[in-house]
Amino acid sequence: MSTAAPRSAGPDHLWSVDEHLDDILRTVRPLEPIELHLLDAQGCVLVEDVTVPVSLPPFDNSSMDGYAVRVADVAGASEQYPAALEVVGDVAAGQAELLHVGPGQAARIMTGAPLPPGAETVVPVEWTDGGLGEGPAAGMRARSLAPEGATGQVNVYRPAGPRAHVRAQGSDVRAGDRALAAGTVLGPPQISLLAAIGRGTVRVRPRPRVVVLSTGSELVQPDEELRPGQIYDSNSFALTAAARDAGAIAYRVGAVADDAATLRDTIEDQLVRADLMVTTGGVSVGAYDVVKEALSYTADEDEPGSGVDFRRLAMQPGKPQGFGSIGPDHTPLLALPGNPVSSYVSFELFVRPAIRTLMGLTDVHRPRTRAKLTASRALTSPKGRRQFLRGRYADGTVTPVGGAGSHLVAALARADALIVVPEDTESVTPGTEVEVVLLG
Amino acid sequence: MSTAAPRSAGPDHLWSVDEHLDDILRTVRPLEPIELHLLDAQGCVLVEDVTVPVSLPPFDNSSMDGYAVRVADVAGASEQYPAALEVVGDVAAGQAELLHVGPGQAARIMTGAPLPPGAETVVPVEWTDGGLGEGPAAGMRARSLAPEGATGQVNVYRPAGPRAHVRAQGSDVRAGDRALAAGTVLGPPQISLLAAIGRGTVRVRPRPRVVVLSTGSELVQPDEELRPGQIYDSNSFALTAAARDAGAIAYRVGAVADDAATLRDTIEDQLVRADLMVTTGGVSVGAYDVVKEALSYTADEDEPGSGVDFRRLAMQPGKPQGFGSIGPDHTPLLALPGNPVSSYVSFELFVRPAIRTLMGLTDVHRPRTRAKLTASRALTSPKGRRQFLRGRYADGTVTPVGGAGSHLVAALARADALIVVPEDTESVTPGTEVEVVLLG
Known part of the structure; x- marks a missing residue:
C-alpha cells in the first residue's frame, strides 16, 4: 500500500482508496485491555501469554468405568479362568x-476418578462380570439403586498391562x-482450555462500542408513514x-435532521458510549x-490528528468521505456518504477494518480473491476512480448484480462480493480475471 | 445418509454416527416464527415472502448537488458562453x-431531493459557478452561513441532456x-433493504435458547481452589x-453434582427457558x-419420541450419547459424554446441527472437504468406529494435532478441523486423502 497523504493535503487533493485507508489505520489504535469473565471474552483478542498453573490432568x-487392580492379580485372567478379586469399595470422580x-x-x-494407591492398572467393567x-457385564448398576455393587467379589476375564x-x-x-499466546482470538476451544486450567477471567481487548447515526431531513423510520x-x-x-457482524457492540441512534446544532448536540451526547462514531450522509458539496x-x-493545534477532515476519494461509489477524531478522548469518527450502497461499501472498506483494529485483530480486512467475470456485456468504469460493483461469487467466477447506481439497495441484498475495477481501467470485458472482495 | 435406527433399537444396538444424527434431525423441528424488530432479527431466517409496498426511490x-433546470436553457452552455439563469430557491432533501x-x-x-416541477435535468454544481x-465552483457554501446562495444568478458552463x-x-x-423470499437469512444488506422499503418488523424464526449444564462431583469452577x-x-x-457461535442464545448453568434428584430438579427448573437442553457427563456405564x-x-406411551434414550455410538471419541425429549413441551435434550474433547466433538457433530435446525436454516452442518494427510507416521483407528481426530487444515493438507486421547483439550485449542477416519479403516498412511470437517 502507498503511504498516506498528509492530513494537510488540502481540499483539492483527490485521495486514493489506499491513502484514506492508511490514514485510518495509522490513526486508530487498539482499545486498552480489560479483565473479562471467560464468556464475556468470547471473540476477543488475548493480550497476555497464559501459563498453565497446574498440570492437567492434575x-x-x-x-474407563471399571476396576482398579494390581497387574499381577489379573495377569493370567480369561473367561474360562477368571481372576476373582475382593471389591473393597468405590472410587468416584471427585472423591x-x-x-x-x-x-x-x-x-x-469411575471415569475421571483418581487411581487409588496400590492399584497399578484399570480393567474396564466390560472385561469383568461387574460383581x-x-x-461379562454391559455396565454397572447405579450406586443409588444397587449399593451392594461396591462390595463382594468381581470376576475379571482379561489381563491388563501396567x-x-x-x-x-x-x-x-x-x-x-504456555497454554495460549498473546494475540490468540478466543473461540470455544480456547475458552475450554482456559476454564480447564482454572482461569475464570482473562485480559483481552474489549469489543468496541460503535455508535451509528444517519443524517437527513428526508429520513423517516420504518413502519411510519412516508x-x-x-x-x-x-x-x-x-x-x-x-x-455487530464485524465484532462490535453497536448502538443505533437513528436519523438526525439536517441541522448542525442538533447534530453536534447528539454527537456530544453519544460520545460517552462510543469507541468509534459512524455517521452517514451530509458529507458532500x-x-x-x-x-x-x-x-x-479547525483542529486543536496541540493535538495532532484531532478534528475531522472531509475529502474526495478516487472511488465509486463513496467519493465524499470524512475521517478524524472528536471530543476530549479523540474518539475516531468516520463520516460516510448517505446513499445506502455508498455507505455500505464504505463500511466494508473503511469501518470494518477500523473496528477490527480497535479489537486488536491483525486480520482486519475482508478476504479477497481473483475471479473470472461472467457478464452479458463489458463493465464500464470512470477513469481515475476505483469502482466497487456488487456481484455474486461462486467457484472462481463472479457475476454483477444490479447496476452501478449507488442507490440500488435491492441488488445489494443479492450480492455476496464486490468486484474491484482499478483506477486505470475503463472497461472490463466478460471472461477477464478481476479482483473480488468476498463479503462472507 | 442411512435411515435412522428405530428408537426401540434396544440397548445392545451399536448406533452409527449417521443413525444418531438422523434420529436427532428427524425429531428436532424449527421453532415457531415470531415478529421481531429488524435488528433483533439479524442472523434469523425469514418465514414470509416480503413484497415491496412502495417503489424505490418513491x-x-x-x-448530485447542483441545479435543476430546463434542457433547452443549458443546451449551448460552455465556459466561454455560460447560460445565466435566475436561481428561484433551494430544493433540499425531505422538502x-x-x-x-x-x-x-x-x-x-441537493442530492436526494425531488426533481421540482418544470425542471427536466440536473447540472452538478461543479459545472457551474455556484452563483x-x-x-467553476468546487461546491456550495452551507445554507446556514450563506443564505444568499438560494437566490441571485448562476452561470452554467456545460449542457445536460434530459x-x-x-x-x-x-x-x-x-x-x-418480491423484495426477499421466505428462507432468506437476514444479514446487514437484507436488513438494509427491509428498512428501505419501510419494514420495521419481520416474521422470522427466533434464535433458540440453549441451556448448558455439566455434571460431575469432581468439577469446581475456575478461579476456585482445586x-x-x-x-x-x-x-x-x-x-x-x-x-452462541452456532447462533443460539445460550445459558450456562454450570456444574451439577452427581445426584439424580438434584439433577432432575435443576433440569425441571431450567426447562422454562430452554428450547434445547445440553448436558455433559454421566452417560456411560x-x-x-x-x-x-x-x-x-420410561417414556409416555401416548407421546411418541418422549423420554431420553442412552446409546452407544460406533464413534471415537463420543461413544456414549443420550438423546430424547423432556418436560411438558417435549424439549429436545442431548446428553453428551463428559470428557472435554468428546463433548466438544459431539457438539460439532450433533448439537450444532440441532441448533441450526431449530433456527430453520437448511445449511446445518459444518463444511467438509478432502485433504492430504501430512503426518510423521500412520494414524491408527479402532475397527468399527468412526474416528474424529483433531487437525490443522491449510491449502488442501491436514496435520493432526495432539493424540487420540479424548482429554487433550490443549491440542483442541490449536485445531481448526476434524480428520474423519471411517469405520472400516484401521490405519491411514501419510499422503492419503482424508475427509475433513472444517471448524471455521
Missing part, C-alpha cells in the same frame, strides 16, 4: 479420600507450559447490523451537508 | 413543497416486486460459547452416571 485417573488396593483386591472406579457372577486405561498426570498440559419527498432510513439499520458543516472545525 | 430525485422551475430559471437542488461569479443526474422513481425496486481428586469445569464454558440415572425413565 492426578493419574481412570479413562478426595481414597481406598488402598492390596493384593487380591479391586476398587470399583454379578453372570458372565497403567492401562490410566490417563497420566500432566499428559494434557504441564504446569509452566410523506412527499421522504424516504425510509435504512443506513442506520444496515450499519448497526454490519458493525451541497448547501445542507450537515455533518460537514457541524464537524469541519 | 419519486424522481437528484443524484415537501416544491418550487416550480420556469424557462430561464434554476432551482438549487459566486468566480468560475433527466441527467436524475434517479427515476422505481429504478431500485417497484411496488409489488482440592485432591477435583478438576475444573470446562465443558459448560466451551459448549455455551459454541452454542459407571455406577455414578447421574444423567443416565436421572433421565432413563
